[in-house]
Amino acid sequence: MTGMARPSRVLLCTFLSLGPSAAGARAQTVTAASATLPSTASQTAAAQAASPTGATSTGRIEVGVGIEWLGQTSIGAIDATETTPTGSPAVLFSTSSVLAGAVGLHAHVGVRVTNALEAEVVASRAKPQLRTTITNDIEAMTPVVATDDITQYVIGGGILWYLPFRIGASGLLPFVDGSAAYLRQLHQGNTLVDTGQMYRVGGGVKYFFPRRTNAASWLKGYGIRGDAGLAVRLKGVAFDSSARYSPAATASIFMRF
Amino acid sequence: MKIVVKPVGYVVLVAFCLAQPRPASAYMKFGVPAADRVVTLKWARTPVPYYVSEGSSVAGVSLSDFEGAVARAFAKWQAVSTAAVSYRFVGLTAAHPGEDDGLSTLGFESHPEQDGVLASTSYLVDSVTGALIESDIFFNTAFAWSVAPNGEAGRYDLESIAQHETGHFGGLGHSALGETELTPGGYRVISAEAIMFPIAFSAGSVAGRTLKADDIAGISDIYPGAGFAREGSLSGRVTKNGNPVFGAHIVAFDPATRALVGGFTLTDKGEFSIGGLSPGPKVVRVEPLDDADLDSFFGATQAVDVDFRVLLFGRLVVVPAGGDSGQVELPVVAK
Numbered sequence: 001m002t003g004m005a006r007p008s009r010v011l012l013c014t015f016l017s018l019g020p021s022a023a024g025a026r027a028q029t030v031t032a033a034s035a036t037l038p039s040t041a042s043q044t045a046a047a048q049a050a051s052p053t054g055a056t057s058t059g060r061i062e063v064g065v066g067i068e069w070l071g072q073t074s075i076g077a078i079d080a081t082e083t084t085p086t087g088s089p090a091v092l093f094s095t096s097s098v099l100a101g102a103v104g105l106h107a108h109v110g111v112r113v114t115n116a117l118e119a120e121v122v123a124s125r126a127k128p129q130l131r132t133t134i135t136n137d138i139e140a141m142t143p144v145v146a147t148d149d150i151t152q153y154v155i156g157g158g159i160l161w162y163l164p165f166r167i168g169a170s171g172l173l174p175f176v177d178g179s180a181a182y183l184r185q186l187h188q189g190n191t192l193v194d195t196g197q198m199y200r201v202g203g204g205v206k207y208f209f210p211r212r213t214n215a216a217s218w219l220k221g222y223g224i225r226g227d228a229g230l231a232v233r234l235k236g237v238a239f240d241s242s243a244r245y246s247p248a249a250t251a252s253i254f255m256r257f
Numbered sequence: 258m259k260i261v262v263k264p265v266g267y268v269v270l271v272a273f274c275l276a277q278p279r280p281a282s283a284y285m286k287f288g289v290p291a292a293d294r295v296v297t298l299k300w301a302r303t304p305v306p307y308y309v310s311e312g313s314s315v316a317g318v319s320l321s322d323f324e325g326a327v328a329r330a331f332a333k334w335q336a337v338s339t340a341a342v343s344y345r346f347v348g349l350t351a352a353h354p355g356e357d358d359g360l361s362t363l364g365f366e367s368h369p370e371q372d373g374v375l376a377s378t379s380y381l382v383d384s385v386t387g388a389l390i391e392s393d394i395f396f397n398t399a400f401a402w403s404v405a406p407n408g409e410a411g412r413y414d415l416e417s418i419a420q421h422e423t424g425h426f427g428g429l430g431h432s433a434l435g436e437t438e439l440t441p442g443g444y445r446v447i448s449a450e451a452i453m454f455p456i457a458f459s460a461g462s463v464a465g466r467t468l469k470a471d472d473i474a475g476i477s478d479i480y481p482g483a484g485f486a487r488e489g490s491l492s493g494r495v496t497k498n499g500n501p502v503f504g505a506h507i508v509a510f511d512p513a514t515r516a517l518v519g520g521f522t523l524t525d526k527g528e529f530s531i532g533g534l535s536p537g538p539k540v541v542r543v544e545p546l547d548d549a550d551l552d553s554f555f556g557a558t559q560a561v562d563v564d565f566r567v568l569l570f571g572r573l574v575v576v577p578a579g580g581d582s583g584q585v586e587l588p589v590v591a592k
Binding site: 075083089090 | 434435436446447448449450458459461462463464467469510512513515517536537538540541542544566567568569570571572573575576577578580582583
């Protein structure tokens with residue numbers, strides 16, 4: 001997250017200079033930026049000419065819900081050992097564990113900080129399965145997979161930065177985002193809680209549906225959002241202290257107010 | 258009225274495990290009959306005083322060597338952070354282990370007739386209250402002994418054997434966490450993960466000086482100390498074709514701590530309970546008691562079922578902090 005915050009200052013200026021065509025308020029901002037950053041003013045004009053109607057300026061608050069997929073991540077391979085007369089270990093059986101991939105629910109609330117930058121609260125709920133494969137048992141021949149159903153909650157905050165261009169004629173609005181969140185994982189039967197942190201970096205696109213002329217005035221826009229990236233889990237369900245990496249993707253619908 | 262409980266030896270163990278009305282927690286604790294009930298064998302007060310017999314020296318082990326080895330063994334039990342038990346060396350005594358004098362005495366004794374017993378622990382128990390009055394340990398001079406820091410070929414490590422016997426002294430029974438092979442001379446230990454495994458490592462080994470998770474869980478369960486309340490337990494029953502299995506050995510493995518802790522089914526319903534477990538998901542394994550003589554664990558009249566295959570349970574059993582997993586049914590199948 002620190003990495004995201006630091007470049008955002010620079011990128012904000014870039015956005016101000018390259019922002020899509022704007023309403024009056026944004027035009028004033030561009031003007032202000034132009035006053036202090038004359039070297040980017042020409043880029044602003046070029047971008048405005050190339051961009052379709054701007055969407056990020058429609059509404060200040062965005063609320064979205066959707067589904068999230070978190071990929072499988074290894075939890076570690078650990079042997080159950082006994083001690084030999086020389087003091088060295090002898091394997092009783094071996095284990096290899098993963099937190100399986102899972103699809104869950106996702107929600108976010110974003111607040112526009114500038115035309116390029118949004119601050120978000122993100123939350124999700126999923127039910128991944130902890131799977132431990134037991135092999136090489138000294139007496140049992142057949143490997144066994146032992147499982148535990150996990151209920152996982154994530155809540156945290158992040159930022160989203162709109163890239164200073166649009167994709168093709170469709171008006172897809174690309175962005176990069178990152179978040180840091182509290183991770184709470186309940187084991188089967190809710191008898192035990194593991195907590196940790198989840199960090200996520202990635203990017204995606206938003207598509208704003210054309211606004212109907214008879215739409216309610218409070219609804220400034222709506223659309224769909226898709227993003228993908230890398231999730232990094234610290235602690236939580238784990239058999240050691242290593243960071244765990246997995247791919248992550250989210251698809252949601254959103255409304256802006 | 259007092260009763261003398263038969264000795265618990267090392268290498269070849271005298272049958273010893275009195276019937277218990279409820280499953281013991283982990284490893285094996287001793288239950289002793291008292292009036293109309295069975296109570297856990299344990300010291301009522303600590304530090305527990307002990308004496309060393311004046312004649313406790315053999316070739317390679319002086320009296321002070323003996324005192325030092327025994328003191329180190331007691332100190333390791335005492336150092337278990339989740340247990341509240343301590344021991345105090347009072348001094349030398351002219352008494353011998355096995356004398357019903359109210360003094361807990363440790364020493365060397367000559368028992369050539371017990372050629373399979375390295376050492377043995379016995380108890381004197383009040384049969385009315387079940388209170389533990391005295392516990393004696395003898396180390397058999399029929400064997401060669403050593404206190405060399407790294408062991409000595411052909412000689413048994415006194416500290417390792419004392420570590421096991423002082424576990425009995427505290428009230429612990431045997432653990433089945435070990436693998437053996439049958440040789441013409443008896444069982445040979447391939448590996449073990451409990452000091453309280455009934456068969457000693459071979460002569461020259463000093464691997465038996467270090468307490469394992471199973472030992473720590475056991476002593477903590479008998480003498481729960483600070484932090485033990487956060488530990489949890491795993492309980493359930495073992496069945497075969499729907500019928501209870503008595504004497505099955507259940508092992509809980511924690512991948513996070515790498516700890517192996519075992520227990521037994523000890524009731525006619527096939528129930529077990531393993532206490533002293535750190536919170537978290539556990540891999541559960543059930544095996545028949547086939548790595549030592551059954552009388553190392555159970556009385557001769559108790560019908561231990563060893564006719565089933567090893568079971569690796571298909572669910573990770575979650576042990577909560579300070580609570581129990583809830584009853585887990587572990588179905589085994591006949592060989």
